[in-house]
Amino acid sequence: MTDILKELIAEQGLTWEAAALKSGLERSYFRKLFERGGASPRGQTLKKISDGLGVPLATLLGESIDMSSSTQPTVPTNDVRTASASLPLPMEMVKDVPVMGTAAGSHLKGAFQLSTEPVDYVRRPHTLMNARNVYSLYVEGTSMEPQFQPGDLIYVHPDKPPRFGDAVVIQCQFNAHGSMEATIGILSKRAPETVTIRKHNPTAEIEIPRSTIVAIHKVLSMNEIYGV
Secondary structure, three states, X not given: OHHHHHHHHHHOOOXXXXXXXXXXXXXXXXXXXXXXXXXXXXXXXXXXXXXXXXXXXHHHOOOOOOHHHXXXXXXXXXXXXXXXXXXXXXXXXXXXXXXXXXXXXXXOOOOXXXXXXXXXXXXXXXXXXXXXXXXXXXXXOOOOOOOOOOOOEEEEEOOOOOOOOOEEEEEEOOOOOOOOEEEEEEEEXXXXXXXXXXXXXXXEEEEEEXXXXXXXXXXXXXXXXXXX
């Protein structure tokens, strides 16, 4: 299975660390797995990799899929309705949205630095074709669970004004010579001297001094990304 995983990660243009973060795993997971040789992921870990890399479990297990024998599950018509928008195939989306680093799950406790140059590029959804300044980040930390899981990819729109209740990325610089840091939260309050964001896990409100804030950018929801 390790050979299959290496091929899938390479085909998607990911590093082993990026693939681990996308799968909600520790960044060193694949490196340690491949170093061990014959070991293979199982159970929930295998499911996370399947979801994170967007491939069926059967593919990871090296099995062929017989589409002729597959059946569609019965969906109660009173529970859901068919979405009015269809999602584009990955190969239909241009891979030009820059990944500018990781956003911290916990502000001031291991807050993550933004990169001055892209560390990777990801697919651009059709609804963002004209959004020239959109960028993306990988979430690290657990303080925004369950809304954002570690390794989740988020799209950030610096030109779309955030409203109270929106998820936002706040870019901070604490001294003139320091590097840029980013943290994610729910925009809660604006005061003359501070901006307050809310965390989910555990529930907490974080006040950030305006004097340290460089920018406040809106995180796009799935509905906004795909125009649903």
